[in-house]
Amino acid sequence: MSTTKKNLSQLRAAIDEVDRELLALLNRRAGFANEVGELKRAEGSPVFRPEREAQVINTLQAANQGPLKSENVATIWREIMSACRALEAPLRVAYLGPAGTFSEQAAVQFFGSSIEHVPCVNFDEVFHAATAGTADFGVVPVENNSEGVVTRSLDLLLQSPLHIVGEVSLLVRHHLLRLSNSLEGIEVVLAHPQALAQCQGWLTKHLPNAERRAVSSNAEGARLAATNPAWAGIASERAASEFGLHVAVHAIQDDAFNRTRFAVICLPQTLQAPQASGRDCVSLIVSVPNRPGAVHDILVPLKQHGVSMTRFESRPARSGQWEYYFYIDLQGHPSQPHVAAALKDLQSLCAFYKVLGTYPVGE
Numbered sequence: 001m002s003t004t005k006k007n008l009s010q011l012r013a014a015i016d017e018v019d020r021e022l023l024a025l026l027n028r029r030a031g032f033a034n035e036v037g038e039l040k041r042a043e044g045s046p047v048f049r050p051e052r053e054a055q056v057i058n059t060l061q062a063a064n065q066g067p068l069k070s071e072n073v074a075t076i077w078r079e080i081m082s083a084c085r086a087l088e089a090p091l092r093v094a095y096l097g098p099a100g101t102f103s104e105q106a107a108v109q110f111f112g113s114s115i116e117h118v119p120c121v122n123f124d125e126v127f128h129a130a131t132a133g134t135a136d137f138g139v140v141p142v143e144n145n146s147e148g149v150v151t152r153s154l155d156l157l158l159q160s161p162l163h164i165v166g167e168v169s170l171l172v173r174h175h176l177l178r179l180s181n182s183l184e185g186i187e188v189v190l191a192h193p194q195a196l197a198q199c200q201g202w203l204t205k206h207l208p209n210a211e212r213r214a215v216s217s218n219a220e221g222a223r224l225a226a227t228n229p230a231w232a233g234i235a236s237e238r239a240a241s242e243f244g245l246h247v248a249v250h251a252i253q254d255d256a257f258n259r260t261r262f263a264v265i266c267l268p269q270t271l272q273a274p275q276a277s278g279r280d281c282v283s284l285i286v287s288v289p290n291r292p293g294a295v296h297d298i299l300v301p302l303k304q305h306g307v308s309m310t311r312f313e314s315r316p317a318r319s320g321q322w323e324y325y326f327y328i329d330l331q332g333h334p335s336q337p338h339v340a341a342a343l344k345d346l347q348s349l350c351a352f353y354k355v356l357g358t359y360p361v362g363e
């Protein structure tokens with residue numbers, strides 16, 4: 001029979017003691033990261049090493065004996081490494097702002113919260129910031145599982161020197177935000193066109209007479225909704241607290257599992273393609289000669305070499321002809337011989353071939 005059960009104040013004292021030890025250990029870790037930063041500065045190598053961060057988390061998850069859950073281990077160490085990284089050099093990340101957008105949430109989910117925020121007014125500016133060097137990385141949405149591709153992002157990827165080094169998938173819940181807590185008297189609903197589209201069923205049913213007004217971002221819609229009691233925005237809870245609004249109705253998106261995939265982009269000199277992580281993806285843009293069977297032909301090398309295609313999208317080439325660019329995602333890493341062979345054969349069949357990036361598959 002145990003007579004040594006601790007009471008609340010004893011347990012809190014034990015927690016305080018562990019926290020002091022943790023703090024000392026974390027600062028020791030941060031000291032090593034500082035030294036890594038000095039080495040990297042001396043050799044001019046990139047501070048952010050996603051494959052190393054993935055390795056740290058995988059090793060700890062494998063060693064974890066609980067009671068902490070595996071996903072908590074990942075969340076905690078993502079933040080620890082974000083803080084250590086920030087000691088090595090500040091990481092500037094551009095995304096569609098203002099504060100409170102899902103793009104900002106995606107940036108923090110990928111890099112942790114110790115980053116310098118570079119909010120931009122549109123996707124073009126995100127690409128420009130990462131190209132011109134006012135940001136080290138950009139985070140842009142590329143696809144939503146209910147609305148399909150984000151066409152502007154895809155078109156910008158075609159023209160840009162930036163490559164994709166990572167992806168984040170975010171469960172997107174849209175809330176109806178306004179100054180009051182009811183649906184009475186809403187005349188205008190303001191949001192990004194993607195959000196309006198993702199909530200169109202709900203809006204038609206519950207606010208059939210309200211005007212739907214497209215604005216540059218959901219957070220901008222929320223900001224405007226805070227200026228007029230007859231206006232409502234569609235945005236995140238974060239945006240509600242940012243602009244002092246009520247969540248009048250939670251989760252109004254038509255698809256309960258509404259997910260958006262974001263690409264993390266940068267110049268190749270900022271970060272080269274991450275090494276193989278074991279679960280990787282290659283993104284390509286190709287076009288084929290305008291002849292019968294050409295689209296079918298590009299699928300043949302994939303089948304021959306046993307490479308799975310996880311995405312196939314088309315965008316008009318705007319050549320005045322009925323020509324298209326195809327956006328293709330393949331499973332694997334070019335360091336794997338069967339993937340390298342498939343890419344080589346595929347390239348030989350294409351009139352245009354651009355590798356957008358090779359990166360670990362997002363969660």
Ligand SMILES: O=C(O)C(=O)C[C@]1(C(=O)O)C=C[C@@H](O)C=C1
Pocket residue numbers: 033036037047048049050052053056080081082084085088
């Ligand atoms: O191992 C490195 O290269 C580090 O800079 C250290 C560290 C870490 O905190 O563990 C920090 C940043 C990198 O993205 C990867 C890992």
